Amino acid sequence: MNLAVIGTGYVGLVSGVCFTLGGNHVICVDKDEEKIARLGQMKSPIYEPGIEALIEMNLKEGRLKFSSDLQESVRLSDIVILAVGTPSLPNGEADLQYIESAAADIGRAMEGYKIIMTKSTVPVGTNEKIRQIIAAHTGYPFDIVSAPEFLREGSAIQDTLHPDRVIIGLDNPALEPVMRELHQGFTENIVVTDIRSAEMIKYASNAFLATKISFINEIANICEKVGADVTEVAEGMGLDKRIGSSFLQAGIGYGGSCFPKDTKALIQIAGNVDYEFKLLKSVVEVNQGQRFMILAKLHESIGSLQGATIGIWGLAFKPNTDDVRESPAREIIEALVKEGAHVKVYDPIAADNFRKQYDHPLIHWCAVPEEAGTGSDAVCLLTDWAVFKDIDLHLLAAGMRKPVLIDGRNVYSKEQIEGTGLEYYSVGRPRMGGLSGLSPSVAGAV
Numbered sequence: 109m110n111l112a113v114i115g116t117g118y119v120g121l122v123s124g125v126c127f128t129l130g131g132n133h134v135i136c137v138d139k140d141e142e143k144i145a146r147l148g149q150m151k152s153p154i155y156e157p158g159i160e161a162l163i164e165m166n167l168k169e170g171r172l173k174f175s176s177d178l179q180e181s182v183r184l185s186d187i188v189i190l191a192v193g194t195p196s197l198p199n200g201e202a203d204l205q206y207i208e209s210a211a212a213d214i215g216r217a218m219e220g221y222k223i224i225m226t227k228s229t230v231p232v233g234t235n236e237k238i239r240q241i242i243a244a245h246t247g248y249p250f251d252i253v254s255a256p257e258f259l260r261e262g263s264a265i266q267d268t269l270h271p272d273r274v275i276i277g278l279d280n281p282a283l284e285p286v287m288r289e290l291h292q293g294f295t296e297n298i299v300v301t302d303i304r305s306a307e308m309i310k311y312a313s314n315a316f317l318a319t320k321i322s323f324i325n326e327i328a329n330i331c332e333k334v335g336a337d338v339t340e341v342a343e344g345m346g347l348d349k350r351i352g353s354s355f356l357q358a359g360i361g362y363g364g365s366c367f368p369k370d371t372k373a374l375i376q377i378a379g380n381v382d383y384e385f386k387l388l389k390s391v392v393e394v395n396q397g398q399r400f401m402i403l404a405k406l407h408e409s410i411g412s413l414q415g416a417t418i419g420i421w422g423l424a425f426k427p428n429t430d431d432v433r434e435s436p437a438r439e440i441i442e443a444l445v446k447e448g449a450h451v452k453v454y455d456p457i458a459a460d461n462f463r464k465q466y467d468h469p470l471i472h473w474c475a476v477p478e479e480a481g482t483g484s485d486a487v488c489l490l491t492d493w494a495v496f497k498d499i500d501l502h503l504l505a506a507g508m509r510k511p512v513l514i515d516g517r518n519v520y521s522k523e524q525i526e527g528t529g530l531e532y533y534s535v536g537r538p539r540m541g542g543l544s545g546l547s548p549s550v551a552g553a554v
């Protein structure tokens with residue numbers, strides 16, 4: 109099949125490249141000409157493991173093209189896939205301006221029948237709006253399909269080629285065989301449903317996963333007070349098949365371009381039909397508070413942050429991505445700077461993206477993770493990049509002014525911390541080292 113993917117971002121680029129592997133011809137379209145020029149030179153504008161090798165292979169084999177010419181790309185295609193952004197408006201609602209403008213452009217470009225397939229995450233009822241917009245700009249026939257995307261950044265290729273399920277929302281049953289053929293080889297789990305249910309499945313899935321994270325974070329906060337270990341608790345819970353072990357990793361809360369915006373959008377979708385989604389409102393509130401537990405632990409360990417030097421490991425919202433959208437690191441660093449701390453930050457991939465969005469004279473950008481620890485009063489680990497797991501913690505402690513490590517992602521085991529001299533705080537696990545490492549009577553005497 110001939111496909112045009114409108115929007116060559118984290119979703120459009122990966123989906124476009126992966127659809128070529130099924131033998132389709134794909135044109136990835138973006139209005140950002142710089143992005144298209146880079147891609148033409150086989151350079152990915154995003155960091156996603158494995159993507160550049162696939163771009164190179166498919167460009168060379170002639171199945172993949174990049175273009176900023178939406179009109180021609182639509183004309184050459186049987187299926188047009190919408191993968192433009194749907195960011196949050198200030199009130200939390202999804203901003204549909206990119207969807208609406210792309211739909212109008214598609215309508216204007218059509219010179220025959222097309223299938224329009226929406227991969228962007230859009231509020232319930234949006235595909236009907238898309239239909240109206242396209243119809244207002246063309247007299248040619250077309251069909252609409254809602255095919256929400258579930259890939260995760262950092263494992264996007266694997267998730268696209270081997271998804272747990274593919275959701276297809278349609279109102280013309282004649283499209284079902286085409287959609288099955290397009291997704292052939294990806295998964296057996298193809299759920300065909302109506303368009304509104306497909307749109308809702310996407311929001312409900314993200315909201316549920318976000319709920320799991322906020323739930324385990326609250327359990328972690330209680331664990332700290334009652335002396336339990338949340339990693340043990342999560343393991344014990346997760347073995348129950350009805351609960352499942354994934355998304356029970358306590359930490360500093362979820363970030364990224366999806367959970368924060370999609371939870372807020374679903375609250376608005378409910379609000380627009382006079383339904384108050386109380387549970388999801390709490391999920392968002394808990395998530396917002398969780399990042400500040402890092403600051404509470406800093407205050408507990410070193411007192412005032414005025415003039416202190418704090419090392420930060422990790423700026424991306426999760427490992428294996430350069431995406432810093434809604435990363436909890438942003439608000440943590442802003443708060444540190446506001447309190448007058450010097451902040452030494454390190455991220456293996458996302459530092460440039462972060463710096464474009466936020467910089468401050470009190471921030472020092474480090475070239476290696478160890479540099480963030482040297483002479484610091486504490487190091488806070490905010491993103492669980494693999495590189496941090498292998499750091500020599502003895503050397504880290506020796507080079508710090510105060511050997512305090514605040515692990516926001518529970519990366520280190522008790523065994524790794526023991527004997528390092530570090531005062532170690534994590535999330536929902538007992539504190540180690542420092543005065544807490546001494547017996548209560550000795551600690552009291554000191």
Ligand SMILES: NC(=O)c1ccc[n+]([C@@H]2O[C@H](COP(=O)([O-])OP(=O)(O)OC[C@H]3O[C@@H](n4cnc5c(N)ncnc54)[C@H](O)[C@@H]3O)[C@@H](O)[C@H]2O)c1
Pocket residue numbers: 114115116117118119120137138139140143178191192193194206209210213227228229230257258259260261365366
């Ligand atoms: N990022 C993810 O992990 C992920 C996963 C699943 C679903 N989604 C959803 O997919 C959608 C896209 O997300 P993303 O992260 O890929 O966004 P993104 O911001 O990385 O990419 C969107 C791209 O669309 C381009 N664009 C906007 N309007 C255009 C137009 N009229 N013509 C051509 N190009 C246009 C932009 O220049 C940009 O490159 C969103 O709705 C998001 O919620 C994202």
Ligand SMILES: O=c1ccn([C@@H]2O[C@H](COP(=O)(O)OP(=O)(O)O[C@H]3O[C@H](CO)[C@@H](O)[C@H](O)[C@H]3O)[C@@H](O)[C@H]2O)c(=O)[nH]1
Pocket residue numbers: 229257258259260261262314317321354355356357358359360361362363364365366367370425426
């Ligand atoms: O147990 C966990 C799992 C995740 N997170 C955090 O949650 C956020 C999101 O992580 P993840 O879901 O792995 O990344 P995304 O790339 O944002 O993917 C989510 O959002 C996408 C966009 O809608 C969906 O397609 C995916 O299915 C959905 O997992 C990150 O900040 C993680 O650190 C936790 O704190 N604890």
